[in-house]
Amino acid sequence: MSSKRDVLITEVALRDGSHAIAHQYTVDQVTRVAKALDEANVPYIEVSHGDGLAGSSLQYGLSRTNEMELIEAAVAVCKQAKIAILLLPGIGTIEELKEAANLGVKMARIATHVTEADVSAQHIAKSKELGLETVGFLMMSHMAPTETLVEQAKLMESYGADVVYVVDSAGALLPHEARERIRALKQHLQIDIGFHGHNNLSLAMANTLVAIEEGATRIDGSVRCLGAGAGNTQTEVLVSVLDRLGIATGIDIYKMMDLAEEIVAPILQAPQEITRDSLVLGYAGVYSSFLLHAKRAAKTFNIDSRDILIELGKRKVVGGQEDMIVDVAAEIAKRNLEAAVR
Numbered sequence: 001m002s003s004k005r006d007v008l009i010t011e012v013a014l015r016d017g018s019h020a021i022a023h024q025y026t027v028d029q030v031t032r033v034a035k036a037l038d039e040a041n042v043p044y045i046e047v048s049h050g051d052g053l054a055g056s057s058l059q060y061g062l063s064r065t066n067e068m069e070l071i072e073a074a075v076a077v078c079k080q081a082k083i084a085i086l087l088l089p090g091i092g093t094i095e096e097l098k099e100a101a102n103l104g105v106k107m108a109r110i111a112t113h114v115t116e117a118d119v120s121a122q123h124i125a126k127s128k129e130l131g132l133e134t135v136g137f138l139m140m141s142h143m144a145p146t147e148t149l150v151e152q153a154k155l156m157e158s159y160g161a162d163v164v165y166v167v168d169s170a171g172a173l174l175p176h177e178a179r180e181r182i183r184a185l186k187q188h189l190q191i192d193i194g195f196h197g198h199n200n201l202s203l204a205m206a207n208t209l210v211a212i213e214e215g216a217t218r219i220d221g222s223v224r225c226l227g228a229g230a231g232n233t234q235t236e237v238l239v240s241v242l243d244r245l246g247i248a249t250g251i252d253i254y255k256m257m258d259l260a261e262e263i264v265a266p267i268l269q270a271p272q273e274i275t276r277d278s279l280v281l282g283y284a285g286v287y288s289s290f291l292l293h294a295k296r297a298a299k300t301f302n303i304d305s306r307d308i309l310i311e312l313g314k315r316k317v318v319g320g321q322e323d324m325i326v327d328v329a330a331e332i333a334k335r336n337l338e339a340a341v342r
């Protein structure tokens with residue numbers, strides 16, 4: 001296996017996939033997945049609560065296992081892969097960042113809403129000071145015009161980020177929109193550009209390939225699509241497609257396929273597919289991680305989860321506003337009741 005890498009892949013199933021399994025990862029699962037990914041020569045593995053460090057809460061979902069234990073377990077079994085964490089300023093703090101760095105984490109991804117990059121300044125600076133490779137992660141990138149995205153990415157670059165990602169949190173970007181965004185960032189920034197897709201409109205692979213065509217060299221994938229909503233670009237498929245295209249990832253294709261089938265598939269509560277709910281996430285431009293919350297609220301209020309998601313899309317609700325899901329569900333239930341007695 002060649003260790004040449006034209007594109008650096010970050011495997012996100014142990015972080016983004018946490019949303020899909022209601023943050024129920026065990027140390028044993030994380031150990032087995034991280035070890036197998038390391039043996040397949042995956043360069044970066046992200047491990048955290050789905051909403052990043054310190055995300056475990058009633059608002060976002062309580063973790064079964066303390067994420068620091070999960071990080072420690074992943075670090076312990078990786079010989080070549082670097083462990084990454086996600087941090088959303090305001091949810092995670094500098095204290096958790098330091099704790100993760102002490103455990104052996106090598107990369108920190110600092111995530112903000114696409115128009116709020118300024119809140120990442122001190123976290124990016126601290127991450128650099130701790131000697132971590134540092135990534136700016138601009139979430140819900142479909143919600144801002146390309147000029148705004150460029151402005152915000154430049155802020156992250158000016159704070160010291162080594163890489164900036166276009167994050168299609170809702171899986172709402174169409175290929176020409178992904179192309180325009182990556183092209184503009186390549187034109188205006190000196191640092192590396194990354195792309196993180198979600199497959200709600202079945203476009204994660206197409207958008208990823210377009211991003212690579214436009215010069216993105218940092219790409220996220222989730223093995224067996226174990227990510228929020230319909231999941232991310234499926235890593236083992238991506239690695240195979242890139243190999244066919246002559247783009248080196250350095251990842252062992254058979255080992256990726258085997259770990260997807262034998263280690264990750266049994267973790268899934270249900271196969272990751274594009275259901276009517278995940279399709280609505282992409283169609284209405286709603287945060288992929290809202291999926292389970294909306295389904296739960298729909299059950300509580302006996303309403304259609306799609307009505308909740310469509311309304312959240314109309315209101316342009318962003319990450320961190322999970323409390324709005326129940327508010328919206330209650331309003332819809334009240335409206336339905338009023339209509340029924342009229």
Ligand SMILES: CC[C@H](O)CC(=O)C(=O)O
Nearest residue numbers: 016050051139169289319
């Ligand atoms: C809530 C954080 C979010 O899951 C980060 C991410 O992966 C995305 O925005 O797609």
Ligand SMILES: [Mn+2]
Nearest residue numbers: 016169196228
């Ligand atoms: Mn994601």
